[in-house]
Amino acid sequence: MFLALDTSTLTMSLALVERGPDGVRVVEHQVVRPPIKQSEALPGVVGELLARHDVKLAALEGLVVGLGPGSFTGLRIGLATVKSLAYAAGLKVAGASSLAAVAMEGPEDVPLHVLAVARKDDLYLGVYVRRGGTVEALEPETAMSPQEVAQRMAAEPRAVALGPALVDYRAALESHGVAPERLLSGHDFPSAVELVRLARMPETFSLEALFSMEPHYVRASEPERNPKFPPLPGPVPTARLKDD
Numbered sequence: 001m002f003l004a005l006d007t008s009t010l011t012m013s014l015a016l017v018e019r020g021p022d023g024v025r026v027v028e029h030q031v032v033r034p035p036i037k038q039s040e041a042l043p044g045v046v047g048e049l050l051a052r053h054d055v056k057l058a059a060l061e062g063l064v065v066g067l068g069p070g071s072f073t074g075l076r077i078g079l080a081t082v083k084s085l086a087y088a089a090g091l092k093v094a095g096a097s098s099l100a101a102v103a104m105e106g107p108e109d110v111p112l113h114v115l116a117v118a119r120k121d122d123l124y125l126g127v128y129v130r131r132g133g134t135v136e137a138l139e140p141e142t143a144m145s146p147q148e149v150a151q152r153m154a155a156e157p158r159a160v161a162l163g164p165a166l167v168d169y170r171a172a173l174e175s176h177g178v179a180p181e182r183l184l185s186g187h188d189f190p191s192a193v194e195l196v197r198l199a200r201m202p203e204t205f206s207l208e209a210l211f212s213m214e215p216h217y218v219r220a221s222e223p224e225r226n227p228k229f230p231p232l233p234g235p236v237p238t239a240r241l242k243d244d
Contacts, residue, residue, distance in 0.1 A: 001016060001017070001018050001027065001055060001059070001060055001061055002016075002017050002018075002019060002060060002061055002062050002063070002064055002196050002199075002201075003015070003016055003017075003046065003049075003050070003060055003063050003064070003085075004017060004063070004064035004065070004192035004193065004195045004196045004199075005046070005063070005064070005065050005066065005078050005081065005082055005192055005195075006065070006066030006078065006098055006101065006189070006190045006191070006192050006195060007038050007042075007066065007070075007071070007074040007075065007077050007078030007081075008066050008067075008068045008069070008070025008071060008074055008075055008078070008098035008116065008190055009070055009071060009074065009098075009116065009117075009164045009188075009189045009190070010033070010034050010038075010071065010074070011031060011032070011033045011034070011164075011188065011189035012031070012032040012033075012038050012041065012042075012045075012074075012078075013029070013030075013031055013066075013189055013190060013191050013192040013193075014029070014030045014031075014032065014045060014046065014049060014192055015027075015028065015029045015030070015191070015192035015193045015195075015196065016028050016049055016050070016053060016055065017192075017193060017196045019061075019196060023133070023197075024193065024196055024197055026193055027053055028049060028052070028053065029191070029192065029193055030045065030049055031189070032045060038074055038077050038078070039073075039077050042077060042078070042081045043081050043084070043085065046081070046085065057085060057088070057089045057091075058089045058090070058091075060089070060091055061091075061092070061201070062091055062092040062093060062094060062201050063082050063085060063086050063091050063092070063093045063094075064093070064094050064095070064096065064192070064195045064196050064199040064201075065078055065079055065082040065093065065094075065095050065096075065195070065213075066078065066095070066096065066097075066098035066101060066190050066192070066195055067079075067095040067096065067097060067098065067213075067214075067215050067216045068097070068098050068099075068124075068215045068216045068217060068218075069098065069099065069116065069118070069124040069141055069143070069215075069216050069217060069218040069219075070098050070116050070117075070124065070164075070190075072215075072217065075215035075217070076215065079095075079213065079214075079215055083210060083211075083213070086205075086210055087207075087210060090205050091205065092201055092202050092204065092205050093202075093209070093210055093213060094199035094200055094201045094202065095199070095213055096195045096198040096199045097126065097137075097141065097198070097216065098116070098190040098195075099114040099116060099124065099125075099126030099128075099141055099163065099190070100114075100126060100128060100135050100137065100194075100198055101190035101191055101192075101194040101195050101198060102114045102116075102126075102162060102163045102164070102187050102190050102191075102194075103126065103128035103130055103135045103162075104130060104133075104135055104191075104194040104197060104198065105162075105187055105191065105194060106128075106130055106160070106162050106184065106187070107130070107160065107184075108129075108130050108131060108132070109129065109130075109131065110129065110158050110159065110160055111127060111128075111129060111138065111156050111158055111159035111160075112127070112128045112129065112130060112135075112159070112160060112161075112162060113125060113126075113127055113149065113152070113153060113159050113160070113161040113162075114126040114127075114128060114161075114162060114163040115149065115161055115162070115163040115164070115165035115166060115169070116163055116164045116165050117164065117165045117168060117169070118143045118218070118219065121145055121146065121172075122143055122144070122145060123143065123144060123145070123146060123149060123165050123169065124141060124142075124143050124165070124218060125141065125142055125143065125144055125149060125152075126141040127139050127159075133197060135198070141216065141218055142218060143218050143219050146169050146172040146173050146176060147176050149161070149173060149176075149178075150173055150176035150177055150178050151176075153178055153182065154177060154178075159182070160182045160183070160184055161173065161178065161182060161183050161184065162183075162184040162187040163187055163188075164187070164188050164189055164190075166183055166184075166185070166187075166188070167188050170183050
């Protein structure tokens, strides 16, 4: 049995899932929405979920976490929680893209432009195609403006858009020429269940792998972009800014 968690948006997705040769069976999928803060809910909701099903933390096969891109604070909260639980119980951990998890719920065999909010007028974009129970990334995840997203979709007439950003940016994308029927509803947070389907669990528990796991931020945070606070001396921290 696996415990999965995504905190890349303001809505937390938490799931207890069994995975076998015939796929996954959802024991329980819990969604925690605002105004409840993730920092206040975690790790308490994890303990409550396990207790409802009489499952001990140490009895889990592993933990799965959404790596973003998404809310910087949310990603740090989720990953810190999962790392702490894994370290305490010696559990294996796997991470998966939060945008890819959204793509797992999209239609098959069409380009899926999965969107999440990066900051004001700046969206995270992942481009995927889903075939059955898998998704293929067509290019690296990135960030761009709503207008740039609309231009990309104009160049790919078969593409549809979905994801958390459409809650706030649907009207903006339509104003830039994206037809309403190409903006899919009902995918306003990445599902922890889909993370389990995507995750590739390591064979054994490894402290090195656990400590090296980082969120996929795509771009630098606002404090890092502030010229008043230059980088500290030492190696450039590039591990969390993935290029592939």
